[in-house]
Amino acid sequence: MSPRPGFVLDVDQSTPPTLFWHGERFTLEKLPEGSRVIYAPEPMEALSDPQAAIRHALTHPEGDQEPLPSLLFAGMRLTIAFDDISLPLPPMERPDIRQMVIEQVLDMAAEAGVDDVELIVALALHRRMTEPELRHAVGDRVYDAFAPNGLLTQHDAEDPDNLIYLGQTDHGEDVEINKRAAESDLLIYVNINLVAMDGGHKSVATGLASYKSLRHHHNPATMRKSKSFMDQHKSELHTANWRMGRLIRDSGVKVFQIETTLNTDTFPDGFKFLQKREWEWKAKDRLAYLGASKALDRVPARYARQIFHSVKAPHRMTSVQAGEVEAVHAITTANVWEQQGVIVEGQTDILTMGLPYISPYNVNSILNPILVACLGLGYFFNLYRNKPLVREGGVLIMTHPTPWEFNPVHHPSYIDFFEQVLGETTDANVMSEQYEEGFATDPWYIHLYRTGHAYHGVHPFYMWYWCAHALEHLGAVIIVGGDPKAVHRLGFRAASTLADALEMASDVVGPSPTLTHLHTPPILMADVQ
């Protein structure tokens, strides 16, 4: 039986309460009659033999590209770059897709007699991964073969000795990327395309780039013109990356792109109720909900966080394609939309969403207030094609505890950004002009990024810029159940209950507004007609 597509439920009297994520907890909320709830499509059938599918993709490439075995030869310099800890979400059960793909690539390289092989984690300005995280991503066999010999490295966007300047695009954008990757005879990039935004030229042009390069598209103007990030053809972020990617290609860097897609099977047994439609909950689901809710209510937030971050998702691969970047990405994007797309008729006055404990930038860490904003306004808001789910001037209501809490190892510059920059301004343009460079060049942040496990000093700015389109579009943002001090620092309004938030929203959108709830995760993307 084929999986059911996504679904838009019209709430009526008989509709049971709807599940809202609230960080490391969740609640059931009774939505007003006439509201809509958007549910993700059910998980697609996974590839029955992923190893065979990978092999087939490598030997039957897309676009103007030769099969991988014919690109490999003894004496060549081969670099394999791969996505970092930010993908997928939650981290997947072993074996990770990266491990499966890299092992096959390495087998082919070995058969061809290639012995100069290096693996690079495409960090961009993200934090360095820990050994357990790397082992999880590439598997013990690959890790033990490469890491001890210094052949598994993490891209360092601040290492002048290992960056190479390739030139400027016709829009004046500097392109500077990892030197080893650029000077290899072949650069293979292994993607996990969780959403339509991932992959394509963005993989190399962003994942292996320096701040000098990234600042050309990670800025308020570009982010405001990306409507949305999930729609490559209407995303200035992607347009800039495509320009850069083509310059990289034209500079002689030979990229063999491998992209993979996942199904929406997001939560393991015991948490399956989180991805079901509430009216279809069985006694087992209700019991699981009650048990989990009660247990989580009784444990301190940090333990609840540990519990959730130990959850590994049972995602399964639904497709793998390899070859020329643009040809591969076109297929990948179609596959992502096939799994995650939901057709939605018309916009709404109020969009509600429950924010979970995790975003791309807090795996094994704290979803601090800036990441709360980014998850809601940068990611969930942008899960659309054509038009935003919420109308211009509408209200976004998010539920999350939004604690004034930061992981000082992972997010040191976030603390200063939150305390100092957001204390002065929430205007992305102002902070970009007045503060960005100071944070980006701060020697302490650079030191922590290069030697510890810290996000780059400029990263919190990017998180805020990520919200720029939503902030420009919306009439108000309300966080339900958040720390009022932290919420106000973000420039948002705080409400203690959903009912209060709806009351507050009516001041902006008027009485009797339309309301739509985005029931995610699992991830879905709204095709708003």
Added chain:
Amino acid sequence: MKALVLERNLPRFAASRVASILGSGRGAGIGPLQLLDADAPDRPSDDWYPLRPLLSGICGSDLATLDGRTSRYFEDMVSFPFVPGHEVVGILDDGGVDHAGRPLEPGTRAVIEPVLGCAPRHIHPLCAQCGAGHTGRCGNLASGALSPGLQTGFCTDTGGGWSTAPLIAHASQLHAVPDALSDQDAVMIEPTACAVHAVLSAGVTSGDVVAVIGAGTLGLTTIAALHSVIRPTAPCTVIVGAKHARQRELATTLGADHVVPPDQLSRTVRRQAGSLVLGGRLTEGADVVFDCVGSAASLTEALSLLRPRGRVVLVGMPGKVTVDLAPLWHRELTLVGAYAYGSEASPAPDSPDRRSFELAIDLVGTAGLGRLVSALYPLERYEEALAHAGAAGRRGAVKVAFDLRNPKGRTR
């Protein structure tokens, strides 16, 4: 006429010290301070003039004395009983002569420069410090024509500001108050002079990162002095750690570049100085730190915020504190005190030296520091006044003063 008189009464000092555990100034009712009938003290000579107080501020050093927290270092520099109050603006009902020998008409408003150095004590020749105009550094605080007392307000012979009876002021202490200044402005001149002296002692140079710990009266006047006295010739970045919202608001309006809660001060200094961190301490840091609190914690923090060879200026009056001086030794830091006032070399080239008080009179007017006076109390309500002053920051206040102008008094 009435005056608050502080007597040497050890049981009452002990009671006041115990009560101060509940909050500074809370022991006023059971401590050594009493409201008594009073007259103007006798004038030792013709160059002393009666000054009838209009407003008189409550200083942190006054509270420390009442709370029994003052260092024993000062024991021989006071004489009992005395009337506290060294932040005073008053009226010269009979006229007088000012510090520069200029006659002052009867009815002139004046402030006093309260240090009781060689000149008021009729010690001639003046000591080297007084001779150079640095009266705050005078060591002759217990000899000459007066009883011991480092300042008016700590000497039994001069009276003090917490009184409706006149105190007596020596000509060398008197500064006329310009008509443009309100009484509130004028009562802020003395603490502002301390701040002016502190910032001019600090060696701030162009481009420096300067941190200020504490944003009570001394912290805020220090910020104002940095902004108006130092910055015109040595532009610098001023970062302030302020505990209370009202303090943060005032610090910003007085010219601080970055005003943060105390727990964010170190991170802000680190970012401004572009420092790394080693073992929780900055590897670089501020060029100058003004410690306007004077506690072990504030001094420890001040030492941790400095770059190597940086300078801590102690503006707040410290007591006996225990501080780890290893960073001072290892990083070759300088720890300097900034007490009172004197003659100041102008930071602007070719400008003559001026008294700290003269600079403070200008600054109080330009910065509108009278707004720092948050509450006025009649003398009779001294217990409330002292409790308010002891909890000023928490209660959104800065300077609390006695209003000696109106027998009924008022608060605002």
